[in-house]
Amino acid sequence: MENQAGETNQSLHSKQLGRKSTENLMADEAANNVPPLPENVVEMIISKICNCNILNSRLVCKEWKDLVARRSLWKLRYKNQGVNWNAIESFIRGRDSANNWVILHAQLSHEILSKNYILNPSGHDGFLGWTTLMKHFFVEEIPRRCNPLPDSPLLGRVDTGCFVASTLWSSKSYQVDLWEEGVTPIVANLLPPFQVKCSQLVASRSDRSAVYSWKVQLLNSRETVYRQYAPSKVKIPASGQWTKVEYAFKFGRDAESIADLKDLRYILFIHEGKGRYDDDVESDGPYGVKFAHVCVTLEGLHDEPSLESMDSDRPKPPVLIREA
């Protein structure tokens, strides 16, 4: 028996101890006659509750539920967790204040507005997260026969490597599940006006021209594409220069945007290409187009985008791109 009790005391998170302390909670209640805590103290306690338990506090009573909706509580929580408050504050300014806490919560637990949704943007983790659709891609830790990557960090990451296609058409994709990343429909619905910004760096080798194309698709939960950006193929001369290409899906507060967001679940990022083939190299060697700093972010927009600037590619039917 003694031994068992000793074990219980040591395993702080064991169920048994949980039970025991619960009884203590009850006993404490019976033994003491403490006046209720003032609101600022309750706020302070709730501000310390971890991200995975905070939602539960909304169920305790109306006062607690109201506290969790309060900006001041979240400001404390951000401070407690050492997370930048100013950036998110400028995002929520002027938005539906009653539900801002939903965004504040999603940002604190999932960094929805300050992360790159592509976790392996330049191949530092091999092909983790990427699906090869057509052979062959390589990873170069230091890109060969081209300029080094700009050393500006991409959302805190400094990548020096890149993906390289072969001289045969190579294609791969990265699928982001927004629901898993904290952008559930209730969150997405509160984000407009905002944009899904997609970008990457592209380069050819200095001794070889290249061809590439890319597309980004928005898919619903049945994995059906309902909106996409698919520019036509681009030829790049042998230069070794990195170029940034980018595109943003904009979501305003109009009915169409809101309807689109209701469906939004996946973002599929596809890039593909090759390099010029010569007899002197192996066709499936790393001589093709290079990609790096692949990036998908969500960013707030503050001015309601005008209709013209809203996603000008939208009316076009989906373009299927095939290797010629």
Add this chain to the structure above:
Amino acid sequence: MALVRVISSDGAAFLVSQRLAKRSGKLKTEIETFRKSSDNSEAQPEIRIVTIRAEILRLVLQWLQQHQNDPVLPANQNEQDGRGDAEMGQSQWDRDFLAPMDLGIVMELILAANHLEVKGLLDITCKLVESKITGRTVDEIRTAFKLKSDFKGNEEEQTRLENRWCVEN
């Protein structure tokens, strides 16, 4: 050394240095008020704290004594440059200090720290309560805080749904 008499609600008097007492925002104000209203600058201030009993006041003073050389934290908890929990390490002394207390005492200590404006003590006691309620069911939290659900109709169920939508589809 200038002293101050701090008297608890149940009449116990604690004689402490003014330097130490002034680490409590409330006592600091009280001492200054006493100074201004007293003709004799040598007079020993006497401060009555009608909401805090001796056992709790002793704990607060004990904590202040231990932490008398810490930098004073801003009383305003929303202060932008104040240190957050992330940087606030809790000392072993604090852990030993809090360990024997039951939740009732901790709650009283929180009220005292709040009333006397002792930010550091308020921080660690709130953190302790948080750790005691973390992972608890909603009913257990209500019990600990002596709260009753005051949701009407299906409001609680609705809130539960909203919570689910925040993390699921």
